[in-house]
Amino acid sequence: MAVDQPTPAMAGADQSRIHDIGYRGYDGPRLGRAYARRSLYSQSLRGAYGLGRSVKSKVLPMLLFAVMCVPAAIMVAVAVATKAHELPVSYTRYAIIMQAVISLYVASQAPQAVSRDLRFKTVPLYFSRPIETADYVRAKFAALASALFVLTAAPLLVMYAGALLSKMGFAHQTKEFAQGLVSVALLSLLFAGIGLVIAAFTPRRGFGIAAVIAVLTISYGAVSTLQAIAYTQDSTGAIPWIGLFSPITLIDGVQSAFLGGSSAFPGGVGPSHGEGAVYVLIVLGLIAACYGLLNRRYQKVGL
Amino acid sequence: MYDPTVARLTYRALLGRRRALILGALPLLLIVISVAVRALTGADDQTASDVLGGFALATMVPIIGVIAGTGAIGPEIDDGSVVYLLSKPLKRPTIIFTKLIVAIAVTMVFSAVPTLIAGLILNGNGQQIAVAYTVAALVSSIAYSALFLLLGTVSRHAVVFGLVYALVWEALFGSLVPGARTLSVQQWSLAVAHKMAGGDLVTSEVGLPTATVLLVAVTVLATWYAGQKLRSLTLAGEE
Numbered sequence: 446m447a448v449d450q451p452t453p454a455m456a457g458a459d460q461s462r463i464h465d466i467g468y469r470g471y472d473g474p475r476l477g478r479a480y481a482r483r484s485l486y487s488q489s490l491r492g493a494y495g496l497g498r499s500v501k502s503k504v505l506p507m508l509l510f511a512v513m514c515v516p517a518a519i520m521v522a523v524a525v526a527t528k529a530h531e532l533p534v535s536y537t538r539y540a541i542i543m544q545a546v547i548s549l550y551v552a553s554q555a556p557q558a559v560s561r562d563l564r565f566k567t568v569p570l571y572f573s574r575p576i577e578t579a580d581y582v583r584a585k586f587a588a589l590a591s592a593l594f595v596l597t598a599a600p601l602l603v604m605y606a607g608a609l610l611s612k613m614g615f616a617h618q619t620k621e622f623a624q625g626l627v628s629v630a631l632l633s634l635l636f637a638g639i640g641l642v643i644a645a646f647t648p649r650r651g652f653g654i655a656a657v658i659a660v661l662t663i664s665y666g667a668v669s670t671l672q673a674i675a676y677t678q679d680s681t682g683a684i685p686w687i688g689l690f691s692p693i694t695l696i697d698g699v700q701s702a703f704l705g706g707s708s709a710f711p712g713g714v715g716p717s718h719g720e721g722a723v724y725v726l727i728v729l730g731l732i733a734a735c736y737g738l739l740n741r742r743y744q745k746v747g748l
Numbered sequence: 749m750y751d752p753t754v755a756r757l758t759y760r761a762l763l764g765r766r767r768a769l770i771l772g773a774l775p776l777l778l779i780v781i782s783v784a785v786r787a788l789t790g791a792d793d794q795t796a797s798d799v800l801g802g803f804a805l806a807t808m809v810p811i812i813g814v815i816a817g818t819g820a821i822g823p824e825i826d827d828g829s830v831v832y833l834l835s836k837p838l839k840r841p842t843i844i845f846t847k848l849i850v851a852i853a854v855t856m857v858f859s860a861v862p863t864l865i866a867g868l869i870l871n872g873n874g875q876q877i878a879v880a881y882t883v884a885a886l887v888s889s890i891a892y893s894a895l896f897l898l899l900g901t902v903s904r905h906a907v908v909f910g911l912v913y914a915l916v917w918e919a920l921f922g923s924l925v926p927g928a929r930t931l932s933v934q935q936w937s938l939a940v941a942h943k944m945a946g947g948d949l950v951t952s953e954v955g956l957p958t959a960t961v962l963l964v965a966v967t968v969l970a971t972w973y974a975g976q977k978l979r980s981l982t983l984a985g986e987e
Contacts, residue, residue, distance in 0.1 A: 501904075655811065
């Protein structure tokens with residue numbers, strides 16, 4: 446034994462060598478940045494409805510989705526049964542009525558999408574892959590906006606199908622349906638942006654939820670209170686300008702100015718075309734600002 | 749029953765770093781709105797009652813209650829650091845009781861004080877409106893804190909359920925289904941406010957005796973059950 450054991454002095458250059466223990470290099474196809482971004486997008490979109498996650502995390506999004514669609518189905522059933530010529534609620538109005546559900550969905554899923562990556566410090570792992578900051582932000586933004594679009598467009602689809610089945614006039618219904626889709630697309634982008642920006646600043650999930658819901662409902666509560674007071678004071682000119690300060694009234698203003706919707710503002714005083722242009726500019730500006738803020742946030746975060 | 753160290757830790761968890769700023773933003777908004785309303789309309793009892801009832805009591809108090817109530821224990825259970833607290837020789841009900849006191853104090857400071865200031869700005873406490881709504885905010889702070897603290901110990905999604913109760917049940921169902929109003933912390937506290945203000949400006953769906961009994965029952969039961977729940981807490985992993 447002692448004879449075979451080489452002394453450190455004897456273990457010279459001739460004896461040391463690197464053993465090949467079977468690690469192999471990867472020479473398959475590299476899928477690249479676009480593929481990584483697409484995967485992140487589809488994973489986040491599935492995650493927003495709890496698909497591919499535990500049963501517990503499917504409950505809330507699916508429940509909210511059902512709550513969103515059931516009233517539409519009931520309305521269609523009533524309209525078909527009574528042979529009405531018009532749906533009881535217009536396509537553009539539906540999202541405004543169901544805003545509490547939409548806000549809850551954003552509040553529960555936006556932190557789900559980004560806060561956990563921050564808290565468990567997985568963000569640096571993403572950026573060690575070929576994707577860039579902008580890819581991560583774009584994938585998450587697009588995923589949440591798509592999830593919201595699914596949530597808000599599904600009931601419209603139910604209503605549209607019901608309207609066509611009860612022969613309500615194809616051209617008219619299609620036009621209104623298209624207007625409704627444009628409005629919920631804007632709403633999805635705006636809400637997703639606001640939700641993600643707030644969530645990206647809070648690693649704690651619970652706190653993110655409360656902050657998102659606070660921003661969405663408190664601003665709406667404040668704006669509608671002020672509008673009601675302006676209405677009772679007969680200063681109706683001020684109502685559209687007050688509406689600029691909360692996300693849901695912004696969408697309401699855009700669609701009542703350009704997309705043929707009737708305004709939910711007190712007294713039905715919607716913005717004129719000129720004011721509507723301001724609404725559109727502010728909505729687009731807010732979406733762009735959210736995207737910019739997210740990019741700035743992820744330049745530094747977790748690195 | 750009250751442990752100063754636990755209280756200090758909870759205060760720091762609730763108000764530390766930038767969280768106090770977010771909690772402070774809501775009351776600030778209420779005061780800004782009342783200044784704007786006063787400037788627009790002048791002192792008017794009906795308007796003051798609308799703003800305080802519609803915005804302060806219906807929206808602001810529940811949201812601050814959710815943040816303070818679930819925030820007092822939820823994050824600790826969420827990230828598992830509650831085991832260090834539970835492994836100390838303290839009774840679990842003592843921990844809950846201390847956290848409840850802290851949550852109540854935070855909710856009261858951030859909701860009742862601004863309500864009083866807003867009421868004074870809006871109509872200078874005409875017809876006792878400011879005081880009535882302040883008392884309602886104080887009373888509902890206690891019940892909300894107990895309720896949401898219980899939710900924080902029961903569920904990982906406490907914030908969502910708390911908000912569903914506060915916004916969907918009280919605001920939406922309450923306005924559609926009259927029966928739902930009987931089971932609402934907001935209405936119970938309004939009953940107390942109605943007693944304070946006397947006039948017809950502050951009204952409630954529930955009588956004062958019922959409201960008081962229900963408020964006390966909910967607070968006591970929620971605190972007791974939260975203590976029981978914490979005794980047999982199992983820490984789940986991240987989903």
